[in-house]
Amino acid sequence: MPKKRLIGITVNGIRQSIEVEATERLIDLLRNKLNMKGTKEGCGTGDCGACVVIVNGKAVPSCLVNSVTLDGSEITSIEGIGSPDRLHPLQEAFIQTGAVQCGFCTPGMIMSAKSLLDSNPTPTREQVREALVGNLCRCTGYGRIVDAVMIAAKKMRSKS
Amino acid sequence: MKIGQDCSIVGRPVPREDALDKVLGRPIFTADLIPRDAVYVAFVRSTRPHAKILRINAEPALKTKGITRLIGKGDIPGINNIGCIIPDRPLFSDEIVRCVGDPICAVLADDRRTAEEGARAVEVEYEDMPAVFSPLEAMRPDAIKIHSEGNVVKHIKIRKGDIERGFRDSDVIVENEYRTQMQEHAPIEPDVALAMPPDEDGIITIIGPWQCAFDVQDSVAVVLGLRPSKIRVLQTQAGGAFGCRSDENENGLSALTALVSSITHKPAAIVMSREESTVSHAKRHPFFMKYRTGARRDGTLIAEEIEIVSDTGAYVSWGVNVLKRATVHCTGPYVIPNVKADAYCVYTNNPYTSAFRGFGCPQVHFAAESQINCLAESLSMDPVVLREKNLLRPNAQTSTGQVLGTSVGLDECLRKVANRLRSIVLPPVEEGFRRGVGIAIGYHGNSLGPEGGDRCGATVTIRNDGHVDYMIGLMEYGTGSRFGHAQIVAEILGMTIDRVHVKPSDTLVLPFSGPTVASRSTVMGGNAALLVSRRLRETIGREAAQILDCSPEELVFADNSVHSLRDKSRSMSIQKLASICREKGISLSHSEIYDAPVTDWDEEKGLGSPYFDYTFGAIGAVVDVNLGTGYPKVRKIIAAYDCGKVINPLSAIGQVEGAVSQGLGYAIMEEMCTKDGSIVNPNLADYFICTAVDSPEVETLFVEEYPSEHGPFGAKCIAEPPLDIVAPAVTQAIYIATGVRIKHLPATGEKILSGIK
Numbered sequence: 001m002p003k004k005r006l007i008g009i010t011v012n013g014i015r016q017s018i019e020v021e022a023t024e025r026l027i028d029l030l031r032n033k034l035n036m037k038g039t040k041e042g043c044g045t046g047d048c049g050a051c052v053v054i055v056n057g058k059a060v061p062s063c064l065v066n067s068v069t070l071d072g073s074e075i076t077s078i079e080g081i082g083s084p085d086r087l088h089p090l091q092e093a094f095i096q097t098g099a100v101q102c103g104f105c106t107p108g109m110i111m112s113a114k115s116l117l118d119s120n121p122t123p124t125r126e127q128v129r130e131a132l133v134g135n136l137c138r139c140t141g142y143g144r145i146v147d148a149v150m151i152a153a154k155k156m157r158s159k160s
Numbered sequence: 161m162k163i164g165q166d167c168s169i170v171g172r173p174v175p176r177e178d179a180l181d182k183v184l185g186r187p188i189f190t191a192d193l194i195p196r197d198a199v200y201v202a203f204v205r206s207t208r209p210h211a212k213i214l215r216i217n218a219e220p221a222l223k224t225k226g227i228t229r230l231i232g233k234g235d236i237p238g239i240n241n242i243g244c245i246i247p248d249r250p251l252f253s254d255e256i257v258r259c260v261g262d263p264i265c266a267v268l269a270d271d272r273r274t275a276e277e278g279a280r281a282v283e284v285e286y287e288d289m290p291a292v293f294s295p296l297e298a299m300r301p302d303a304i305k306i307h308s309e310g311n312v313v314k315h316i317k318i319r320k321g322d323i324e325r326g327f328r329d330s331d332v333i334v335e336n337e338y339r340t341q342m343q344e345h346a347p348i349e350p351d352v353a354l355a356m357p358p359d360e361d362g363i364i365t366i367i368g369p370w371q372c373a374f375d376v377q378d379s380v381a382v383v384l385g386l387r388p389s390k391i392r393v394l395q396t397q398a399g400g401a402f403g404c405r406s407d408e409n410e411n412g413l414s415a416l417t418a419l420v421s422s423i424t425h426k427p428a429a430i431v432m433s434r435e436e437s438t439v440s441h442a443k444r445h446p447f448f449m450k451y452r453t454g455a456r457r458d459g460t461l462i463a464e465e466i467e468i469v470s471d472t473g474a475y476v477s478w479g480v481n482v483l484k485r486a487t488v489h490c491t492g493p494y495v496i497p498n499v500k501a502d503a504y505c506v507y508t509n510n511p512y513t514s515a516f517r518g519f520g521c522p523q524v525h526f527a528a529e530s531q532i533n534c535l536a537e538s539l540s541m542d543p544v545v546l547r548e549k550n551l552l553r554p555n556a557q558t559s560t561g562q563v564l565g566t567s568v569g570l571d572e573c574l575r576k577v578a579n580r581l582r583s584i585v586l587p588p589v590e591e592g593f594r595r596g597v598g599i600a601i602g603y604h605g606n607s608l609g610p611e612g613g614d615r616c617g618a619t620v621t622i623r624n625d626g627h628v629d630y631m632i633g634l635m636e637y638g639t640g641s642r643f644g645h646a647q648i649v650a651e652i653l654g655m656t657i658d659r660v661h662v663k664p665s666d667t668l669v670l671p672f673s674g675p676t677v678a679s680r681s682t683v684m685g686g687n688a689a690l691l692v693s694r695r696l697r698e699t700i701g702r703e704a705a706q707i708l709d710c711s712p713e714e715l716v717f718a719d720n721s722v723h724s725l726r727d728k729s730r731s732m733s734i735q736k737l738a739s740i741c742r743e744k745g746i747s748l749s750h751s752e753i754y755d756a757p758v759t760d761w762d763e764e765k766g767l768g769s770p771y772f773d774y775t776f777g778a779i780g781a782v783v784d785v786n787l788g789t790g791y792p793k794v795r796k797i798i799a800a801y802d803c804g805k806v807i808n809p810l811s812a813i814g815q816v817e818g819a820v821s822q823g824l825g826y827a828i829m830e831e832m833c834t835k836d837g838s839i840v841n842p843n844l845a846d847y848f849i850c851t852a853v854d855s856p857e858v859e860t861l862f863v864e865e866y867p868s869e870h871g872p873f874g875a876k877c878i879a880e881p882p883l884d885i886v887a888p889a890v891t892q893a894i895y896i897a898t899g900v901r902i903k904h905l906p907a908t909g910e911k912i913l914s915g916i917k
Contacts, residue, residue, distance in 0.1 A: 037192035038185020040399070042348040043434040047844035050348050078185035091183035095175045098810040101818065102638030103182025104189065104348045104399025132852040136844065138346055138400045139638040140814060141821030142852040 007071040011036075012080025018067075026065035027051045030077055038078035038107045042136070049135030052108035053077045059115035061108075061134070078107035081114060089155040090114055093148040101139035109135045113149045121157050125150060168718070170651045170873050173810035176643040177662060178397065178636060188397045190352045190368050191431050198354070198427040199228070201420050202275035204264045204282045205439065206257035209293070209509040209837030210306070211286035213255055213264065221267050221281040226274035230282070231420060232265040238385030242411040244375070244514075248307055249408050249475040251383055251415050257286070258306055259474035259511050260838040261439040266416060268424070272431050293837055295471040295506035296448060306474060306507040313472065314480045316487045317766040318501040320561055326463025326498030330454025334534045338451065338527040339904040342471075342832040343444035343825075345516055346849050347637075349399020350437035351409065355417035357425045363390050363668075364422055366414045369398030371406035372675035373633050377667050379411035380418050391418065393667040401637035402822070403515035406677050407477045409441040438842035442477055442514030443832050445470045447486070447523040453531045459541050461496045461550045464531075464559070468503035468524070470513075477514035479505045481611040484761070486520025488610070488770050491559040492528030493570055493603035494550045499559045501766070509837045515677060517819065521604055521884040522826060526905060529600040529888030533895070543892070544578050547601055552776070554866070560761075562769035567876065569802030569866035570776035574601055576800040576861050577778040584859075586782060586795055593784040593793070598892025601778045604881035605771025606871070607680040607756055610763075614756035616680070617671025618688035620649055620696050621749035624742055626720060626735025628653060628660045633673030634685045635665060638818075639879050640811035641681035645689035647807060648872055652693035654717025655734065671751045679877030682807060683773070684754060686872035692752035699746065700737050707732060707740070757870050773868050775876045777801040779820070779885045783893035790913030792828050792894050794854075799882055800861040805874035809862070815879045816860045823886025825850045828907050 008017050011034060020029060030036045030053070039062055042050035046061040053062045054076040062077075082088035087095075090110050094100050099109075109132065116123060116131035123131065128149045129142065137145065181188050204216075218230040233240050233252040243249040253262045264284055269275035292298045298311040305311060327333060349369065356365040364384070370376050373393040381388040393414070398405060413430055420428035432440060447470055454463040468486060472479035487503040536543035552558060554568045581597055589595045608614040618632040630649050636642050646660040653660075665673075674684065700722070701712040708715070708731070710724040723731035741748050761768035780798040785791070799816050806812045829848045833840045841847045867874025891902045900915030 031192075036185075037187035037189075040185075040189070040349070041191070042350065042399075043844050045434065045843060045845060048348055048434075078183075082184070084180065084184065087183065094183050095179040098173070098175065098640075098814045100176070100179040100182045101640065101814055102347070102349070102398060102400045103179070106182045107185040110183065129852040134851075136346075136348060136849060136851065138348055138402070138822065138849060139818045141817035141819075141850070141858060142855045143817050143858055144814060146852065 005068050007067065009070050010074045012076055020067040022068060024067045026062035026067050026070065029067045030062060036077055036079050040104050040107060042104065049112060050105050050108040052111045052135060054111055054115055059112045078110060089152040090148065093152040097144045097148040097151065099140060099144040099148040105135060105137045109137065109145060117153050117156060121153060123153060167651055169647045169657055170807055171805065174647060174657055174808060175810065176640045189349060189399055190354055190396045193367060193396065194354055194429045195427045198429045199268050199270065199420055199424050200272045200275040201266050201268055201416055201428055201430045202279035203266050204279045204284065206253065206260055206262040206264055208257055208286050208288055209260050210289045210291035211257050212289060213253060213257060213284060214287050215285040216265060217283040220283060221278040224278045224281050226269045227278035228268045230265055230267055235419065235423065236383055238383045242379050242383065242408045242415060244407050244477050245480055246476055251412055259509055261511060263412065268420060291509040291837060293508055293510055295469050295508050298506050298508050299469065299504065306509060311507040312504055313476050313507060314483060314505040316483050316503045318487060318499050318560055319766040320559060321498030323463055323465055323498050323500040327454045330462045331457040332535065332538050333452060333454045334531060334538055335452045336531060336534060336903060338449045338530060340447045340523045340526060341905050342446050342513065343516060343830050344438055344832045344847055345402040345404035346847065347400025347402060347404060350434050351413060351432040351440055352430065353413035353417045354427065354429045355421040356427050357421040363392050364418045365392045365394060366418055367394045367396055368410065368414060369401065369405055369637065370395050370410050371401050371635055371637065371677060372410065373665060373667050374672055375675060376410055376414045380415045383415040384418060384422065395635040395665045398635060398637035402517045404441040406675060407442055407514045408475065434844060435842045439839055442512050444516035445472060445479065445482055445513040449527045451527050451531045453535055455535055455539065459539055459546045459549045461494055463498040464491050464496050466490050466501040470503065470505050471508050471510060472505050473508055473510040473512035475512040477512055479514060482515065482520040484610050485605065486524045488560055488605060489521050489603065490524040490528060492525060492532065493552045493601055493776060495552060495556050496559055510834055511839060517822065517880050518883045519678065519880065522823065522887065525602045525884040526887045529885060530891065530903065533892050544574065544599055547574060551601060552603065560770060561767040565869055567773060567804060567866045567868045568776060569863040570601060572863045573776055573778040573800040573802055576863065577780040577798050580798045580859065581780045584796065589784055592787055594787060594897040595782065595784050596893035596895065596897030597780065597782050598889045598896060599778060599780045600885040600888035600892065602881060602885035603774045603776050604877065604884060606683050606773040606775060606877045608678050609759050609771040610761035611678065614674065614684065615753050616673045616684035616688045617751055617753040618685065618692050619670060619749065619751040620692045622696065622734065622738045624738050626659065626733060626738055628655055629663050630660060630689065631663045631665060631670055632685050632688065633665045633667065633670045634676040634681050639681065639815060640808065641685060644682055644807040644811060645685050648686055648689045649693040652690065652697055654722065655720055659720055671753055679879040682875050683871045683877055684756060686807065686875055687754040688752060690872045691754050692750050695752055696748065696750045699748065700741065703741055703746065704732060704737055772870050773876050775801065775803045775878060775881045777881050779882065779889045781889040781893045783890055783897060785894055785897045785912060787916065790909035790916065792890065792907060792912060794824060794856040794890060797856050797858045799858060800863060801878060801881065802863040802866050803878040804868040804871050804876035805864055806862050807873065807875050812878050813860045816882045817858045819880065819882035820858050820886055821850045821855045823883040824855065824890065826905065827887035827890040831906050
């Protein structure tokens with residue numbers, strides 16, 4: 001296998017060709033090559049969920065994804081879902097409900113929640129808890145996070 | 161501002177300012193800020209619990225591509241020590257390693273992975289020495305010595321009343337032994353540090369998620385042999401801390417990166433893997449506790465005798481202070497006339513233990529509250545009634561002889577939880593489960609008390625555009641307490657909250673604020689914010705009074721402006737006022753230092769008034785135990801807290817819910833396991849913390865009718881106290897459901913199941 005490979009990917013709506021190392025993790029591609037620091041590394045073993053991004057519609061821990069396998073993929077990270085002036089309903093709800101404390105798990109948490117709401121716009125509280133089981137939060141105890149996702153879901157339903 | 165006065169911002173659930181950066185994923189954490197040209201450092205760590213270092217062979221590492229050099233104790237220009245309380249802990253091991261994970265030396269590379277590989281390639285030849293892993297064995301006179309002074313670092317005691325007579329007068333005596341485990345903080349952000357090379361003035365800047373910026377400054381100065389003013393410490397946002405960024409670990413990471421940046425003249429970074437981070441920082445002290453409790457037949461508590469042995473591992477760190485706090489709180493929040501307690505802080509060759517949210521209180525509350533439940537059973541009394549009969553009320557005397565003031569809302573907290581547990585409607589118990597309900601109560605001394613000098617400075621500046629910058633040397637690690645300070649500043653200056661901004665803390669410009677520990681931020685930092693903003697109000701008030709032609713006392717500060725009480729039309733914006741002050745050369749940047757009220761703790765007598773305030777609370781747990789697996793599913797937690805005036809309910813509820821989740825992990829699943837002193841589960845796949853599914857719905861109730869006489873607006877601390885009493889509430893619920901009394905945490909399904917059978 002050649003050491004480096006050129007891949008074509010769409011990151012937050014922008015198509016680009018990038019040369020990646022044979023063993024380069026997606027999280028390193030995002031943080032180091034594309035200088036997008038929103039995706040956080042909490043464990044490097046897929047146990048904490050802090051680095052979750054959406055790849056081809058699915059929430060995945062980016063520390064477990066080898067970039068070489070991503071040719072032709074569409075990737076959405078926290079930087080791609082909202083801006084200070086136009087926050088995503090999840091971002092808005094996380095702020096309003098107090099679902100953000102230290103904030104290290106927040107980007108991954110929001111991406112997992114977005115993936116849930118993309119496929120199930122009307123989740124129950126239990127379904128939200130189950131969908132976020134791979135995203136560890138050591139600060140909040142999750143209650144506010146579940147509140148935020150429920151509020152965002154409602155807002156997104158009323159918009160669509 | 162007097163208590164009870166109407167507040168416009170203090171007491172409101174205002175969403176915090178820094179949440180925006182966090183939901184957008186902005187680069188605010190240390191690892192996000194590492195420049196591309198940084199040198200990466202990795203520690204070479206001991207694999208032995210107790211051994212002499214015979215030889216370090218760096219050749220294999222230096223042959224690894226990308227490894228630039230080795231750094232060892234010979235490179236330290238100052239003193240090779242980073243100890244917190246006593247100098248028992250070197251940065252790099254001095255001939256002897258005392259626990260697995262002790263740093264021996266470090267390697268440098270241009271990237272993190274290569275540095276880690278290089279560190280693994282360094283060969284260390286050891287001569288193993290006998291090791292001791294049980295603190296009970298380490299206390300024996302014939303035990304091997306881990307440090308030259310012997311293994312018992314400290315004996316702390318309480319002597320109140322006449323214990324012999326107390327037990328003679330008791331109708332019922334309950335005696336039990338309890339054990340608690342080693343718990344890992346598991347902040348989601350692993351340990352990290354960044355140092356920038358000396359600038360033209362020779363100042364080295366250290367950037368990291370430090371809880372104690374001023375301690376880091378002093379410690380690094382010692383290691384580098386520099387004046388502390390040559391070390392500048394910037395605190396970034398921290399991805400959680402819970403105590404693990406407050407001790408030798410932060411001193412060590414800072415000193416190492418500062419050392420490397422001063423040698424290489426490049427930025428130096430250390431970014432730890434989850435596993436190394438877990439091995440690197442301290443844990444919660446395991447306690448071995450013996451409790452003997454005596455009461456009259458009517459339930460009146462008469463006597464309690466307690467022995468505590470705390471395993472501080474290979475280094476003391478904050479262990480002595482943890483034990484002081486544990487001892488002061490060891491009977492739980494009760495009136496007991498005769499108390500005798502003896503607590504020992506003991507070295508072993510286990511990983512070192514230190515500060516962790518609760519700071520000794522979770523261990524002793526577990527034992528003390530379990531005792532009350534056992535006693536209630538012996539007396540055939542309702543445990544709530546037994547608690548009501550004995551708990552601390554206003555003006556009561558604690559077990560250290562401290563006479564409390566009026567800020568004691570414990571009775572009300574217990575009543576609220578008990579009532580809510582009666583009225584709450586829960587889903588029926590599923591087949592194969594059995595339900596139990598448990599209650600526990602607790603108290604928690606605010607701020608440092610006997611743990612150290614207690615003062616806190618803050619700086620407030622009104623800018624020319626009418627915005628206000630607030631700075632304090634206490635860090636933001638998730639609690640939002642600095643935003644609470646901003647609310648206080650806004651309240652006093654009559655500003656809207658969007659005009660008050662919390663700036664990152666920087667030891668170069670800030671007055672001493674002390675450490676960000678002991679839930680002291682709201683009380684100490686809040687008071688500093690109150691003090692400094694009042695002084696600033698006086699300064700601008702003098703000018704405003706002249707311009708508006710009234711006395712300073714008649715001024716009303718509101719809506720970003722100031723007006724005369726008599727004539728509202730005589731008004732001026734703060735922005736305009738700031739401009740006028742600038743023209744006149746009046747400084748609108750003030751710093752103040754708040755000194756904590758005096759406390760006293762007589763170590764010889766084992767009595768005193770160690771904390772100026774206590775937070776009180778009660779927790780109720782509804783637990784369904786799975787009879788097939790033993791797993792205790794917590795359905796609901798009700799928490800009622802007297803933390804005085806709540807500055808920001810959104811943040812305060814967040815603290816209660818978070819502490820409950822961490823306390824629940826401590827109660828039922830978390831245990832850092834060691835084998836021969838080596839941690840066997842240093843990752844999040846094998847060390848379980850509560851997930852969104854494990855964490856229950858929490859209902860938080862505040863009792864605000866007993867405000868503090870000292871805290872800002874009557875506030876007391878809230879971040880730690882709820883963690884103290886989750887375990888005894890949950891284990892009591894398990895007992896009610898199954899008849900299994902857990903005396904050794906955590907209450908895992910396995911333990912419960914083996915008890916049922």
